Amino acid sequence: MTLRKNIISQFSALSPELQRAAEFSLQNANQLVVLSMRAFAAEAGVRPATLLRLAQRLGFRGWSELKDACIDDIGLRSDTYVSRAEKLIAKNAPPALYDEVFNAHQANLAFTQAENKQEMQQAVTLLDQAENVYICGFRASFPVAWSLYYVYRLFNRNASLIDGLASNIELFTRELTADDCVLLTGFAPYSRESLSVLNAAKQAGSRIIAVTDSPVSPLAQAADCTLLFSVDSPSFFPSVVSGMGLAECLLAMLVARHGREAVAKIENAERYLIDSGAYILPDKS
Structure with missing residues:
Protein backbone atom coordinates (compact mmCIF):
# COMPACT_ATOMS: atom_id res chain seq x y z
CA MET A 1 0.00 0.00 0.00
CA GLY A 75 9.32 8.20 -7.67
CA LEU A 76 12.45 10.07 -6.62
CA ARG A 77 14.29 6.83 -5.85
CA SER A 78 14.08 5.69 -9.45
CA ASP A 79 17.04 4.07 -11.12
CA THR A 80 19.58 6.51 -12.49
CA TYR A 81 19.85 6.97 -16.24
CA VAL A 82 23.19 5.17 -16.15
CA SER A 83 21.87 2.11 -14.31
CA ARG A 84 18.88 1.89 -16.65
CA ALA A 85 21.18 2.17 -19.64
CA GLU A 86 23.28 -0.66 -18.25
CA LYS A 87 20.16 -2.84 -17.90
CA LEU A 88 19.16 -1.91 -21.45
CA ILE A 89 22.50 -3.07 -22.82
CA ALA A 90 22.33 -6.27 -20.75
CA LYS A 91 19.08 -7.27 -22.46
CA ASN A 92 20.90 -7.40 -25.79
CA ALA A 93 17.68 -8.25 -27.66
CA PRO A 94 16.96 -5.55 -30.28
CA PRO A 95 13.95 -7.29 -31.92
CA ALA A 96 12.18 -7.71 -28.58
CA LEU A 97 13.13 -4.21 -27.46
CA TYR A 98 11.57 -2.72 -30.59
CA ASP A 99 8.15 -4.14 -29.68
CA GLU A 100 8.65 -3.38 -25.99
CA VAL A 101 9.20 0.33 -26.67
CA PHE A 102 6.08 0.69 -28.78
CA ASN A 103 4.02 -1.37 -26.33
CA ALA A 104 5.10 1.05 -23.60
CA HIS A 105 3.98 3.99 -25.75
CA GLN A 106 0.56 2.40 -26.18
CA ALA A 107 0.21 1.71 -22.45
CA ASN A 108 1.25 5.27 -21.60
CA LEU A 109 -1.28 6.73 -24.02
CA ALA A 110 -4.05 4.48 -22.69
CA PHE A 111 -3.32 5.59 -19.12
CA THR A 112 -3.20 9.25 -20.14
CA GLN A 113 -6.46 9.00 -22.07
CA ALA A 114 -8.28 7.43 -19.11
CA GLU A 115 -6.86 9.85 -16.56
CA ASN A 116 -7.60 13.30 -17.98
CA LYS A 117 -11.04 13.58 -19.60
CA GLN A 118 -12.59 15.94 -17.03
CA GLU A 119 -9.36 17.79 -16.31
CA MET A 120 -8.84 18.45 -20.03
CA GLN A 121 -12.11 20.38 -20.19
CA GLN A 122 -11.02 22.41 -17.16
CA ALA A 123 -7.64 23.17 -18.75
CA VAL A 124 -9.32 24.38 -21.95
CA THR A 125 -11.52 26.73 -19.92
CA LEU A 126 -8.60 28.14 -17.91
CA LEU A 127 -6.59 28.83 -21.08
CA ASP A 128 -9.62 30.30 -22.81
CA GLN A 129 -10.35 32.71 -19.96
CA ALA A 130 -6.76 33.94 -19.55
CA GLU A 131 -5.68 37.35 -20.78
CA ASN A 132 -2.23 35.96 -21.54
CA VAL A 133 -0.97 32.37 -21.62
CA TYR A 134 2.61 31.52 -20.66
CA ILE A 135 3.93 28.06 -21.51
CA CYS A 136 7.13 26.55 -20.18
CA GLY A 137 8.98 23.26 -19.98
CA PHE A 138 12.71 22.85 -19.63
CA ARG A 139 15.25 20.21 -20.60
CA ALA A 140 13.50 16.96 -21.56
CA SER A 141 10.07 18.58 -21.10
CA PHE A 142 10.85 21.31 -23.64
CA PRO A 143 9.50 19.38 -26.70
CA VAL A 144 6.03 19.23 -25.11
CA ALA A 145 6.06 22.95 -24.27
CA TRP A 146 7.46 24.00 -27.65
CA SER A 147 4.95 21.92 -29.64
CA LEU A 148 2.07 23.36 -27.63
CA TYR A 149 3.33 26.92 -28.04
CA TYR A 150 4.14 26.63 -31.77
CA VAL A 151 0.68 25.40 -32.74
CA TYR A 152 -1.19 27.56 -30.20
CA ARG A 153 0.37 30.70 -31.73
CA LEU A 154 -1.32 29.87 -35.03
CA PHE A 155 -4.63 31.00 -33.54
CA ASN A 156 -3.75 32.83 -30.29
CA ARG A 157 -1.28 35.72 -30.36
CA ASN A 158 -1.43 36.08 -26.58
CA ALA A 159 0.60 32.89 -26.00
CA SER A 160 4.23 33.20 -24.93
CA LEU A 161 6.95 30.58 -24.47
CA ILE A 162 9.19 30.91 -21.41
CA ASP A 163 12.24 29.19 -22.85
CA GLY A 164 15.02 30.36 -20.54
CA LEU A 165 17.06 31.62 -23.50
CA ALA A 166 19.90 33.82 -22.19
CA SER A 167 18.46 33.32 -18.68
CA ASN A 168 15.42 35.40 -19.67
CA ILE A 169 12.90 33.83 -17.28
CA GLU A 170 12.40 37.07 -15.33
CA LEU A 171 11.52 38.84 -18.58
CA PHE A 172 8.26 36.90 -18.53
CA THR A 173 7.62 36.28 -14.83
CA ARG A 174 7.77 39.99 -14.03
CA GLU A 175 4.71 40.45 -16.29
CA LEU A 176 2.50 37.81 -14.65
CA THR A 177 -0.86 38.91 -13.24
CA ALA A 178 -3.92 37.26 -11.75
CA ASP A 179 -5.58 37.45 -15.19
CA ASP A 180 -2.95 35.20 -16.77
CA CYS A 181 -2.54 31.44 -16.99
CA VAL A 182 0.78 29.61 -16.74
CA LEU A 183 1.08 26.11 -18.18
CA LEU A 184 4.10 24.19 -16.90
CA THR A 185 5.19 20.76 -18.04
CA GLY A 186 7.72 18.61 -16.24
CA PHE A 187 8.48 15.20 -14.78
CA ALA A 188 10.88 13.83 -12.15
CA PRO A 189 13.55 14.98 -11.60
CA TYR A 190 11.91 18.40 -11.81
CA SER A 191 13.93 21.30 -13.19
CA ARG A 192 14.96 24.22 -11.04
CA GLU A 193 13.71 26.66 -13.69
CA SER A 194 10.18 25.21 -13.67
CA LEU A 195 9.96 25.61 -9.91
CA SER A 196 11.15 29.21 -10.25
CA VAL A 197 8.38 29.97 -12.76
CA LEU A 198 5.90 28.12 -10.55
CA ASN A 199 6.74 30.27 -7.53
CA ALA A 200 6.44 33.46 -9.58
CA ALA A 201 3.03 32.38 -10.88
CA LYS A 202 1.82 31.63 -7.34
CA GLN A 203 2.99 35.02 -6.10
CA ALA A 204 1.25 36.80 -8.98
CA GLY A 205 -1.98 34.89 -8.41
CA SER A 206 -1.94 33.48 -11.96
CA ARG A 207 -3.92 30.35 -12.73
CA ILE A 208 -1.64 27.33 -13.08
CA ILE A 209 -1.98 24.25 -15.29
CA ALA A 210 0.47 21.42 -14.62
CA VAL A 211 1.23 18.82 -17.28
CA THR A 212 3.19 16.38 -15.18
CA ASP A 213 3.89 12.78 -14.21
CA SER A 214 2.46 12.57 -10.68
CA PRO A 215 -0.43 14.03 -8.65
CA VAL A 216 2.08 14.77 -5.89
CA SER A 217 4.72 16.41 -8.11
CA PRO A 218 5.67 19.95 -7.01
CA LEU A 219 3.95 21.28 -10.14
CA ALA A 220 0.69 19.46 -9.37
CA GLN A 221 0.76 20.52 -5.71
CA ALA A 222 0.35 24.19 -6.71
CA ALA A 223 -1.81 23.76 -9.82
CA ASP A 224 -5.43 24.78 -10.36
CA CYS A 225 -5.63 21.97 -12.92
CA THR A 226 -3.38 18.96 -13.43
CA LEU A 227 -3.04 16.85 -16.56
CA LEU A 228 -1.18 13.62 -15.86
CA PHE A 229 0.92 11.62 -18.31
CA SER A 230 2.89 8.43 -17.88
CA VAL A 231 6.63 8.43 -18.57
CA ASP A 232 7.24 4.66 -18.34
CA SER A 233 9.75 3.35 -20.84
CA PRO A 234 11.95 0.29 -21.31
CA SER A 235 14.63 2.70 -22.51
CA PHE A 236 17.03 4.49 -20.14
CA PHE A 237 15.16 7.82 -20.37
CA PRO A 238 11.54 8.68 -19.48
CA SER A 239 9.08 8.81 -22.37
CA VAL A 240 7.33 12.06 -23.39
CA VAL A 241 5.06 10.47 -26.01
CA SER A 242 1.90 10.72 -23.90
CA GLY A 243 2.85 14.26 -22.86
CA MET A 244 2.89 15.19 -26.54
CA GLY A 245 -0.48 13.47 -26.86
CA LEU A 246 -1.91 15.70 -24.14
CA ALA A 247 -0.58 18.79 -25.91
CA GLU A 248 -2.16 17.75 -29.22
CA CYS A 249 -5.50 16.97 -27.58
CA LEU A 250 -5.50 20.29 -25.73
CA LEU A 251 -4.86 22.21 -28.97
CA ALA A 252 -7.57 20.32 -30.85
CA MET A 253 -10.13 21.06 -28.15
CA LEU A 254 -9.20 24.74 -28.06
CA VAL A 255 -9.73 25.05 -31.82
CA ALA A 256 -13.02 23.15 -31.60
CA ARG A 257 -14.25 25.53 -28.89
CA HIS A 258 -13.45 28.66 -30.94
CA GLY A 259 -14.92 27.32 -34.16
CA ARG A 260 -14.82 29.55 -37.26
CA GLU A 261 -12.87 32.30 -35.47
CA ALA A 262 -9.98 29.93 -34.83
CA VAL A 263 -10.18 28.53 -38.36
CA ALA A 264 -9.90 32.04 -39.84
CA LYS A 265 -6.79 32.78 -37.77
CA ILE A 266 -5.21 29.48 -38.75
CA GLU A 267 -6.01 30.20 -42.41
CA ASN A 268 -4.26 33.58 -42.21
CA ALA A 269 -1.20 32.08 -40.53
CA GLU A 270 -1.01 29.22 -43.01
CA ARG A 271 -1.33 31.58 -45.99
CA TYR A 272 1.52 33.72 -44.69
CA LEU A 273 3.77 30.70 -44.14
CA ILE A 274 3.16 29.56 -47.71
CA ASP A 275 3.46 33.01 -49.32
CA SER A 276 6.65 33.80 -47.41
CA GLY A 277 8.27 30.58 -48.56
CA ALA A 278 8.53 29.19 -45.04
CA TYR A 279 6.47 26.20 -46.19
CA ILE A 280 7.54 24.49 -49.40
CA LEU A 281 4.61 22.82 -51.11
CA PRO A 282 5.16 19.71 -53.26
CA ASP A 283 5.38 20.30 -56.99
CA LYS A 284 2.17 18.95 -58.55
CA SER A 285 3.36 19.25 -62.14
Whole structure:
Protein backbone atom coordinates (compact mmCIF):
# COMPACT_ATOMS: atom_id res chain seq x y z
CA MET A 1 0.00 0.00 0.00
CA THR A 2 1.34 3.45 -0.89
CA LEU A 3 1.77 6.10 1.79
CA ARG A 4 -1.06 8.13 0.26
CA LYS A 5 -3.50 5.21 0.41
CA ASN A 6 -2.31 4.38 3.93
CA ILE A 7 -3.09 7.88 5.17
CA ILE A 8 -6.47 8.01 3.43
CA SER A 9 -7.53 4.59 4.76
CA GLN A 10 -6.74 5.53 8.37
CA PHE A 11 -7.62 9.23 8.27
CA SER A 12 -11.06 8.99 9.91
CA ALA A 13 -9.62 7.12 12.90
CA LEU A 14 -6.93 9.73 13.62
CA SER A 15 -7.20 12.41 16.29
CA PRO A 16 -7.88 15.98 15.05
CA GLU A 17 -4.22 16.93 15.56
CA LEU A 18 -2.98 13.89 13.64
CA GLN A 19 -5.55 14.55 10.92
CA ARG A 20 -4.16 18.05 10.48
CA ALA A 21 -0.63 16.67 10.18
CA ALA A 22 -1.78 13.93 7.80
CA GLU A 23 -3.71 16.32 5.55
CA PHE A 24 -0.75 18.70 5.37
CA SER A 25 1.53 15.77 4.51
CA LEU A 26 -0.75 14.71 1.64
CA GLN A 27 -0.90 18.22 0.23
CA ASN A 28 2.80 19.01 0.63
CA ALA A 29 4.63 15.79 -0.24
CA ASN A 30 7.29 17.73 -2.14
CA GLN A 31 8.22 19.61 1.06
CA LEU A 32 8.01 16.49 3.20
CA VAL A 33 10.80 14.76 1.27
CA VAL A 34 13.28 17.66 1.53
CA LEU A 35 12.63 19.23 4.94
CA SER A 36 13.69 17.96 8.35
CA MET A 37 10.96 16.74 10.68
CA ARG A 38 11.29 19.91 12.79
CA ALA A 39 11.11 22.22 9.76
CA PHE A 40 8.16 20.34 8.26
CA ALA A 41 6.34 20.45 11.61
CA ALA A 42 6.78 24.23 11.68
CA GLU A 43 5.30 24.48 8.18
CA ALA A 44 2.38 22.27 9.20
CA GLY A 45 1.75 24.19 12.42
CA VAL A 46 2.15 21.10 14.63
CA ARG A 47 4.80 19.82 17.05
CA PRO A 48 7.56 17.48 15.82
CA ALA A 49 6.24 14.90 18.28
CA THR A 50 2.94 14.95 16.38
CA LEU A 51 4.69 13.92 13.17
CA LEU A 52 6.46 11.12 15.01
CA ARG A 53 3.15 9.86 16.42
CA LEU A 54 1.59 10.08 12.95
CA ALA A 55 4.39 7.97 11.46
CA GLN A 56 4.02 5.35 14.18
CA ARG A 57 0.23 5.32 13.88
CA LEU A 58 0.64 4.60 10.15
CA GLY A 59 2.85 1.62 10.91
CA PHE A 60 6.32 3.15 10.53
CA ARG A 61 9.07 2.99 13.13
CA GLY A 62 9.77 6.69 12.80
CA TRP A 63 9.57 9.81 10.66
CA SER A 64 12.54 8.90 8.49
CA GLU A 65 10.82 5.66 7.47
CA LEU A 66 7.66 7.57 6.55
CA LYS A 67 9.78 10.00 4.52
CA ASP A 68 11.35 7.07 2.67
CA ALA A 69 7.88 5.81 1.78
CA CYS A 70 6.95 9.26 0.48
CA ILE A 71 10.11 9.37 -1.66
CA ASP A 72 9.14 6.01 -3.14
CA ASP A 73 5.59 7.26 -3.84
CA ILE A 74 6.83 10.29 -5.74
CA GLY A 75 9.32 8.20 -7.67
CA LEU A 76 12.45 10.07 -6.62
CA ARG A 77 14.29 6.83 -5.85
CA SER A 78 14.08 5.69 -9.45
CA ASP A 79 17.04 4.07 -11.12
CA THR A 80 19.58 6.51 -12.49
CA TYR A 81 19.85 6.97 -16.24
CA VAL A 82 23.19 5.17 -16.15
CA SER A 83 21.87 2.11 -14.31
CA ARG A 84 18.88 1.89 -16.65
CA ALA A 85 21.18 2.17 -19.64
CA GLU A 86 23.28 -0.66 -18.25
CA LYS A 87 20.16 -2.84 -17.90
CA LEU A 88 19.16 -1.91 -21.45
CA ILE A 89 22.50 -3.07 -22.82
CA ALA A 90 22.33 -6.27 -20.75
CA LYS A 91 19.08 -7.27 -22.46
CA ASN A 92 20.90 -7.40 -25.79
CA ALA A 93 17.68 -8.25 -27.66
CA PRO A 94 16.96 -5.55 -30.28
CA PRO A 95 13.95 -7.29 -31.92
CA ALA A 96 12.18 -7.71 -28.58
CA LEU A 97 13.13 -4.21 -27.46
CA TYR A 98 11.57 -2.72 -30.59
CA ASP A 99 8.15 -4.14 -29.68
CA GLU A 100 8.65 -3.38 -25.99
CA VAL A 101 9.20 0.33 -26.67
CA PHE A 102 6.08 0.69 -28.78
CA ASN A 103 4.02 -1.37 -26.33
CA ALA A 104 5.10 1.05 -23.60
CA HIS A 105 3.98 3.99 -25.75
CA GLN A 106 0.56 2.40 -26.18
CA ALA A 107 0.21 1.71 -22.45
CA ASN A 108 1.25 5.27 -21.60
CA LEU A 109 -1.28 6.73 -24.02
CA ALA A 110 -4.05 4.48 -22.69
CA PHE A 111 -3.32 5.59 -19.12
CA THR A 112 -3.20 9.25 -20.14
CA GLN A 113 -6.46 9.00 -22.07
CA ALA A 114 -8.28 7.43 -19.11
CA GLU A 115 -6.86 9.85 -16.56
CA ASN A 116 -7.60 13.30 -17.98
CA LYS A 117 -11.04 13.58 -19.60
CA GLN A 118 -12.59 15.94 -17.03
CA GLU A 119 -9.36 17.79 -16.31
CA MET A 120 -8.84 18.45 -20.03
CA GLN A 121 -12.11 20.38 -20.19
CA GLN A 122 -11.02 22.41 -17.16
CA ALA A 123 -7.64 23.17 -18.75
CA VAL A 124 -9.32 24.38 -21.95
CA THR A 125 -11.52 26.73 -19.92
CA LEU A 126 -8.60 28.14 -17.91
CA LEU A 127 -6.59 28.83 -21.08
CA ASP A 128 -9.62 30.30 -22.81
CA GLN A 129 -10.35 32.71 -19.96
CA ALA A 130 -6.76 33.94 -19.55
CA GLU A 131 -5.68 37.35 -20.78
CA ASN A 132 -2.23 35.96 -21.54
CA VAL A 133 -0.97 32.37 -21.62
CA TYR A 134 2.61 31.52 -20.66
CA ILE A 135 3.93 28.06 -21.51
CA CYS A 136 7.13 26.55 -20.18
CA GLY A 137 8.98 23.26 -19.98
CA PHE A 138 12.71 22.85 -19.63
CA ARG A 139 15.25 20.21 -20.60
CA ALA A 140 13.50 16.96 -21.56
CA SER A 141 10.07 18.58 -21.10
CA PHE A 142 10.85 21.31 -23.64
CA PRO A 143 9.50 19.38 -26.70
CA VAL A 144 6.03 19.23 -25.11
CA ALA A 145 6.06 22.95 -24.27
CA TRP A 146 7.46 24.00 -27.65
CA SER A 147 4.95 21.92 -29.64
CA LEU A 148 2.07 23.36 -27.63
CA TYR A 149 3.33 26.92 -28.04
CA TYR A 150 4.14 26.63 -31.77
CA VAL A 151 0.68 25.40 -32.74
CA TYR A 152 -1.19 27.56 -30.20
CA ARG A 153 0.37 30.70 -31.73
CA LEU A 154 -1.32 29.87 -35.03
CA PHE A 155 -4.63 31.00 -33.54
CA ASN A 156 -3.75 32.83 -30.29
CA ARG A 157 -1.28 35.72 -30.36
CA ASN A 158 -1.43 36.08 -26.58
CA ALA A 159 0.60 32.89 -26.00
CA SER A 160 4.23 33.20 -24.93
CA LEU A 161 6.95 30.58 -24.47
CA ILE A 162 9.19 30.91 -21.41
CA ASP A 163 12.24 29.19 -22.85
CA GLY A 164 15.02 30.36 -20.54
CA LEU A 165 17.06 31.62 -23.50
CA ALA A 166 19.90 33.82 -22.19
CA SER A 167 18.46 33.32 -18.68
CA ASN A 168 15.42 35.40 -19.67
CA ILE A 169 12.90 33.83 -17.28
CA GLU A 170 12.40 37.07 -15.33
CA LEU A 171 11.52 38.84 -18.58
CA PHE A 172 8.26 36.90 -18.53
CA THR A 173 7.62 36.28 -14.83
CA ARG A 174 7.77 39.99 -14.03
CA GLU A 175 4.71 40.45 -16.29
CA LEU A 176 2.50 37.81 -14.65
CA THR A 177 -0.86 38.91 -13.24
CA ALA A 178 -3.92 37.26 -11.75
CA ASP A 179 -5.58 37.45 -15.19
CA ASP A 180 -2.95 35.20 -16.77
CA CYS A 181 -2.54 31.44 -16.99
CA VAL A 182 0.78 29.61 -16.74
CA LEU A 183 1.08 26.11 -18.18
CA LEU A 184 4.10 24.19 -16.90
CA THR A 185 5.19 20.76 -18.04
CA GLY A 186 7.72 18.61 -16.24
CA PHE A 187 8.48 15.20 -14.78
CA ALA A 188 10.88 13.83 -12.15
CA PRO A 189 13.55 14.98 -11.60
CA TYR A 190 11.91 18.40 -11.81
CA SER A 191 13.93 21.30 -13.19
CA ARG A 192 14.96 24.22 -11.04
CA GLU A 193 13.71 26.66 -13.69
CA SER A 194 10.18 25.21 -13.67
CA LEU A 195 9.96 25.61 -9.91
CA SER A 196 11.15 29.21 -10.25
CA VAL A 197 8.38 29.97 -12.76
CA LEU A 198 5.90 28.12 -10.55
CA ASN A 199 6.74 30.27 -7.53
CA ALA A 200 6.44 33.46 -9.58
CA ALA A 201 3.03 32.38 -10.88
CA LYS A 202 1.82 31.63 -7.34
CA GLN A 203 2.99 35.02 -6.10
CA ALA A 204 1.25 36.80 -8.98
CA GLY A 205 -1.98 34.89 -8.41
CA SER A 206 -1.94 33.48 -11.96
CA ARG A 207 -3.92 30.35 -12.73
CA ILE A 208 -1.64 27.33 -13.08
CA ILE A 209 -1.98 24.25 -15.29
CA ALA A 210 0.47 21.42 -14.62
CA VAL A 211 1.23 18.82 -17.28
CA THR A 212 3.19 16.38 -15.18
CA ASP A 213 3.89 12.78 -14.21
CA SER A 214 2.46 12.57 -10.68
CA PRO A 215 -0.43 14.03 -8.65
CA VAL A 216 2.08 14.77 -5.89
CA SER A 217 4.72 16.41 -8.11
CA PRO A 218 5.67 19.95 -7.01
CA LEU A 219 3.95 21.28 -10.14
CA ALA A 220 0.69 19.46 -9.37
CA GLN A 221 0.76 20.52 -5.71
CA ALA A 222 0.35 24.19 -6.71
CA ALA A 223 -1.81 23.76 -9.82
CA ASP A 224 -5.43 24.78 -10.36
CA CYS A 225 -5.63 21.97 -12.92
CA THR A 226 -3.38 18.96 -13.43
CA LEU A 227 -3.04 16.85 -16.56
CA LEU A 228 -1.18 13.62 -15.86
CA PHE A 229 0.92 11.62 -18.31
CA SER A 230 2.89 8.43 -17.88
CA VAL A 231 6.63 8.43 -18.57
CA ASP A 232 7.24 4.66 -18.34
CA SER A 233 9.75 3.35 -20.84
CA PRO A 234 11.95 0.29 -21.31
CA SER A 235 14.63 2.70 -22.51
CA PHE A 236 17.03 4.49 -20.14
CA PHE A 237 15.16 7.82 -20.37
CA PRO A 238 11.54 8.68 -19.48
CA SER A 239 9.08 8.81 -22.37
CA VAL A 240 7.33 12.06 -23.39
CA VAL A 241 5.06 10.47 -26.01
CA SER A 242 1.90 10.72 -23.90
CA GLY A 243 2.85 14.26 -22.86
CA MET A 244 2.89 15.19 -26.54
CA GLY A 245 -0.48 13.47 -26.86
CA LEU A 246 -1.91 15.70 -24.14
CA ALA A 247 -0.58 18.79 -25.91
CA GLU A 248 -2.16 17.75 -29.22
CA CYS A 249 -5.50 16.97 -27.58
CA LEU A 250 -5.50 20.29 -25.73
CA LEU A 251 -4.86 22.21 -28.97
CA ALA A 252 -7.57 20.32 -30.85
CA MET A 253 -10.13 21.06 -28.15
CA LEU A 254 -9.20 24.74 -28.06
CA VAL A 255 -9.73 25.05 -31.82
CA ALA A 256 -13.02 23.15 -31.60
CA ARG A 257 -14.25 25.53 -28.89
CA HIS A 258 -13.45 28.66 -30.94
CA GLY A 259 -14.92 27.32 -34.16
CA ARG A 260 -14.82 29.55 -37.26
CA GLU A 261 -12.87 32.30 -35.47
CA ALA A 262 -9.98 29.93 -34.83
CA VAL A 263 -10.18 28.53 -38.36
CA ALA A 264 -9.90 32.04 -39.84
CA LYS A 265 -6.79 32.78 -37.77
CA ILE A 266 -5.21 29.48 -38.75
CA GLU A 267 -6.01 30.20 -42.41
CA ASN A 268 -4.26 33.58 -42.21
CA ALA A 269 -1.20 32.08 -40.53
CA GLU A 270 -1.01 29.22 -43.01
CA ARG A 271 -1.33 31.58 -45.99
CA TYR A 272 1.52 33.72 -44.69
CA LEU A 273 3.77 30.70 -44.14
CA ILE A 274 3.16 29.56 -47.71
CA ASP A 275 3.46 33.01 -49.32
CA SER A 276 6.65 33.80 -47.41
CA GLY A 277 8.27 30.58 -48.56
CA ALA A 278 8.53 29.19 -45.04
CA TYR A 279 6.47 26.20 -46.19
CA ILE A 280 7.54 24.49 -49.40
CA LEU A 281 4.61 22.82 -51.11
CA PRO A 282 5.16 19.71 -53.26
CA ASP A 283 5.38 20.30 -56.99
CA LYS A 284 2.17 18.95 -58.55
CA SER A 285 3.36 19.25 -62.14
